[in-house]
Structures are given as C-alpha cells and as structure tokens.
C-alpha cells in the first residue's frame with residue numbers, strides 16, 4: 038500500500054525521464070495542453086527547482102519552480118498520480134518548493150480544479166498580475 042511514509046522526495050532530475058513526466062501530466066490530469074516529451078524535458082532542464090515524489094521506482098508526483106532566489110518565484114505544473122492524490126504528496130512537494138524558494142514571493146497559475154487547493158495551502162489571490170503570450 039502507498040502511504041505518505043513510504044514516499045521518497047527527491048530534489049533534482051534523478052530518475053526522471055521525459056516519458057514518465059508526460060505520462061504523469063496526462064494521468065493527473067493537468068488541465069492544459071501537455072507539451073511533447075522533448076519540450077517538457079527542456080522545461081525541466083531550465084527550471085531552478087525540480088522536486089519529485091516516488092514510491093519505489095514509480096513516479097508519484099512532480100513540482101518545479103523558477104526562482105531568482107531573492108524576491109520572485111514561479112510554481113509550474115504541480116501534478117500527482119491520480120491513484121495517490123489526497124494522501125499528502127502534493128503538500129510534501131510544495132513544502133520542498135517552499136524551502137527551496139524561501140524568502141521569495143511564489144506566484145502560480147491555477148486550473149479550475151485546483152484553485153481551492155491553493156487557498157487551503159494559504160495562497161492569496163491577487164488582482165495585479167498581468168500576462169502576455171510571446172511568439
């Protein structure tokens with residue numbers, strides 16, 4: 038049985054592959070288009086913080102963040118395997134992100150199904166964020 042006690046949290050890319058990440062994103066599911074494995078891997082390589090959760094060889098969840106280490110951080114594409122959602126893995130991944138980004142303000146974009154989750158974890162909705170999609 039998978040319990041939070043036998044989940045291992047890793048910092049960095051160890052054990053991750055493009056295929057494992059894309060499979061997790063599709064299964065979770067992330068409510069946005071999932072990039073090709075090549076593009077997903079490029080995003081992981083460029084991230085300042087990569088955290089993964091494992092039960093044995095099985096990938097249970099991932100979180101990554103971009104941070105300047107001083108004032109600003111951005112949380113990207115948190116996802117947990119559906120079979121083990123609700124068992125505290127998302128919270129463990131985020132606790133590690135908080136640790137790695139401490140002292141900064143952490144921003145994120147939520148999906149409709151996850152907005153209440155972030156409220157629960159203490160995030161506050163802001164009305165001064167702007168976005169521009171670049172070509």
Ligand SMILES: CC(C)(COP(=O)(O)OP(=O)(O)OC[C@H]1O[C@@H](n2cnc3c(N)ncnc32)[C@H](O)[C@@H]1OP(=O)(O)O)[C@@H](O)C(=O)NCCC(=O)NCCS
Nearest residue numbers: 065066116117122123124125126127128147148151153154
């Ligand atoms: C959202 C997600 C990452 C949460 O991870 P998780 O491991 O299932 O969550 P946790 O077990 O750490 O939950 C911690 C607490 O938040 C609650 N919670 C979990 N998902 C929630 C949701 N969608 N809305 C409100 N509360 C939620 C849990 O019940 C738990 O409460 P408790 O401490 O009182 O028991 C996961 O459900 C997921 O991958 N969802 C699909 C992908 C997604 O939406 N990602 C976010 C994109 S921005």
